[in-house]
Amino acid sequence: MNQLPKRLKSIDVFRAVTMLLMIFVNDVGSVKGIPAWIDHVKAADDGMGFADTIFPNFLFIVGLSLPFAIRNRINKGDAFLNISLYILSRSIALLVMGFFHVNLENYNGKDALLPYSIYTIIITIAFFLIWLDYSPAMAKVKKYSLIGTGIALLITCAFLYKGGTTAEPEGLSPAWWGILGIIGWAYLVCAFAFLITKGKLSLLLPVLVIFIAINMTRHMDLLHFKILVIGDASSVTLVMLGIVVSVLYGTLAGKGKDALLWGIFIAVSIGLIAAGFIVRPYTDGISKIRATPAWVFICAGIGTLVFTLLIWLIDMKGKQNWFHAIRPAGTSTLTCYLIPYLLYSVYSLIHFKYPAFMAYGAGGIFKSFLVAFVIIILVGFMERKRLRLKI
Numbered sequence: 001m002n003q004l005p006k007r008l009k010s011i012d013v014f015r016a017v018t019m020l021l022m023i024f025v026n027d028v029g030s031v032k033g034i035p036a037w038i039d040h041v042k043a044a045d046d047g048m049g050f051a052d053t054i055f056p057n058f059l060f061i062v063g064l065s066l067p068f069a070i071r072n073r074i075n076k077g078d079a080f081l082n083i084s085l086y087i088l089s090r091s092i093a094l095l096v097m098g099f100f101h102v103n104l105e106n107y108n109g110k111d112a113l114l115p116y117s118i119y120t121i122i123i124t125i126a127f128f129l130i131w132l133d134y135s136p137a138m139a140k141v142k143k144y145s146l147i148g149t150g151i152a153l154l155i156t157c158a159f160l161y162k163g164g165t166t167a168e169p170e171g172l173s174p175a176w177w178g179i180l181g182i183i184g185w186a187y188l189v190c191a192f193a194f195l196i197t198k199g200k201l202s203l204l205l206p207v208l209v210i211f212i213a214i215n216m217t218r219h220m221d222l223l224h225f226k227i228l229v230i231g232d233a234s235s236v237t238l239v240m241l242g243i244v245v246s247v248l249y250g251t252l253a254g255k256g257k258d259a260l261l262w263g264i265f266i267a268v269s270i271g272l273i274a275a276g277f278i279v280r281p282y283t284d285g286i287s288k289i290r291a292t293p294a295w296v297f298i299c300a301g302i303g304t305l306v307f308t309l310l311i312w313l314i315d316m317k318g319k320q321n322w323f324h325a326i327r328p329a330g331t332s333t334l335t336c337y338l339i340p341y342l343l344y345s346v347y348s349l350i351h352f353k354y355p356a357f358m359a360y361g362a363g364g365i366f367k368s369f370l371v372a373f374v375i376i377i378l379v380g381f382m383e384r385k386r387l388r389l390k391i
Contacts, residue, residue: 008068008311009315009320010307010310010314011064011065011068012327012331013310013323013330014057014064014306014307014330015061015065016327016328016331016333017326017329018054018057018058018061019058019329019333019337019376020329020372020373020376021054021372022054022058022337023329023337023340023375024369024372025038025040025051025054026340027340027372028051028364028365029051031359031360031364032359032361032364033361033364034365036049037049038050038051038365039051040052040289041288041289043287043290045287046280046285046286046287047285047286047287048286048288048295052288052299053299053302055179055288056238056288056295056296057306059182059186059238059239060242060304060307061242061303062183062186062190062239063239063240063241063242063243064243064245064246065242065246066187066190066191066239066242066243067194067199067243067246067247068246070087070191070199073086080195083195084195087188087191087192088188089391090184090191090391091185091187091191093130093184094180094183094184094187094391095177095180095181095185096154097181097338098177098182099174099177099178099181100123100154100157100172101178101180101181101341102176102177102178103161103163103173103175104116104119104120105175106175107119107161108164108165108166110166111162111169112160112161112162113160114160117345117346117348117349118345118349119157119160119161120341120342120344120345121341122153122157123153123157124342125150126150126151126153126157127338127389128150128387128389129146129150129153130147130154131334131389131390131391132387132388132389132390133388133389133390134146134386179337180337183235185231185235185236186230186236186239187239189236189239190239193207193243201248201251204240204244205244207240208241211230211236211237211240212233214227214230214232215232215233215234215237215291215293215296216283218232218233219283219284219290219292220282220283220284234291234292234295234296235291237296238296241272241300241303241304242300245265245268245307248261248264248265248268252264262308265304265307265308266305266308268301268304269301269302269304269305271301272297272298272300272301272304273298273301273302274301275301276293276294276295276297276298276301277294277298279293279294279297280292325373325377326373326376327380328376328377328379328380328383332379332380332382332383332388332389334389334391335382335383335388336376338389339375339378340371340375343371
C-alpha cells in the first residue's frame with residue numbers, strides 16, 4: 001500500500017470542488033422548479049438541503065489548510081509578530097469585503113446616487129485594486145497608486161451608500177458580516193488559537209470543546225448572549241474541526257501509522273454525523289440559517305469523509321488530473337467568489353435574461369452548472385494573466 005504523503009494536493013481539489021458547488025448553489029437558487037433537496041432549507045424548518053452543506057465545508061477547508069500555511073511561515077523563520085500581522089491582514093481583507101457585501105442586501109437603489117449594479121461593480125473593482133496579486137517586478141509607485149485608488153473608491157462608496165427606505169434611510173452597518181466576513185472572523189480566532197498553542201493537539205482539543213460547548217448551550221437556551229467575535233461559535237467550531245483533522249493528519253501520516261489514520265478519519269466522520277443526529281432533538285434541530293450544533297456536526301462529518309476520500313484519490317492514486325478543469329477554483333478561490341458579482345451586475349445593466357428553458361427545472365440546473373464552469377474557466381485565464389486576488 002502506498003504511504004500517505006506529507007503534503008496534500010487533495011485540499012486544493014476539495015477547495016476547488018466546493019467553490020464550484022458554491023457558485024452553482026448561489027446561481028441555482030433563482031431557478032424555479034428544482035428539487036427541494038438541492039436548495040437551502042428555510043430557517044424555521046428542521047433539516048438541510050444540499051446547498052446547506054457547501055458553506056460549512058468551505059469553513060472546514062479553511063481549517064484544513066490553516067496549519068500548513070502557518071507552519072510554512074514558521075519554517076521560513078517568520079517571527080510571531082510577522083505571522084500575527086499576516087493573520088490580521090488576511091482577516092481584515094475578508095471583513096472589509098464581507099462588510100460591503102452584506103450591505104448590498106439593504107442597498108436602496110431608488111434613492112442612492114448610483115444604481116445597485118454600478119455600485120456593486122465599483123466596490124468589486126476596488127477589491128481587485130487593493131488585493132490584486134501584483135507582480136514583484138511592478139514599480140512600487142504604480143502598485144501603491146493602484147492600491148490607493150482602490151481604497152479611495154471604497155471610501156467614496158461608503159459615503160455614497162444609501163440603505164433602508166426613503167422614509168427610514170440607513171447607513172452602512174455590519175448586520176451579519178456576510179459570507180466573507182464570517183470566514184474572516186473565524187479565521188482570525190482559529191489562526192491565533194493555532195499560533196498561540198503552537199499547533200499542539202493537546203491544546204487545540206480543549207479549544208474545540210469550548211467552541212462546541214458555546215454553540216450547544218446557545219441552542220439549548222442556556223446561553224442568552226452572543227460572545228464577541230465568535231458569536232454562537234458555529235463558524236469557529238467548523239474551522240477548528242478542520243484544524244484538528246489536519247493536525248491529526250500531520251501527526252500520523254508517513255510515520256508508520258497510516259492504517260491508524262484511515263481508521264481514525266473514518267471513525268471521526270461517522271462519529272460527527274452520529275453526534276449531529278443525537279443532539280438534534282435537544283439543540284434546536286438541524287438548520288444552516290440558525291447554525292445549530294447538529295448542522296455543524298453533520299457537515300463536519302461529511303467534510304472529513306470527503307477529505308479522506310480525496311486523500312486516497314488525489315494524493316495516493318494521483319488522480320488530480322481528473323479535476324484539472326476546475327483547478328483555478330482551488331488556487332484563485334476568492335477571485336472565483338467575486339466574479340459572479342460582476343457577472344450578475346452586467347446582466348442587470350444590459351437586461352440580459354436566459355432562455356425560458358434555463359429558468360426552470362433541469363434546464364435551470366444545467367445552466368447553473370454551466371455558469372459555474374464558465375466562471376472558473378474565466379478565472380483560469382485571469383490567473384494566467386496574474387489577475388487574481390491574494391490576501
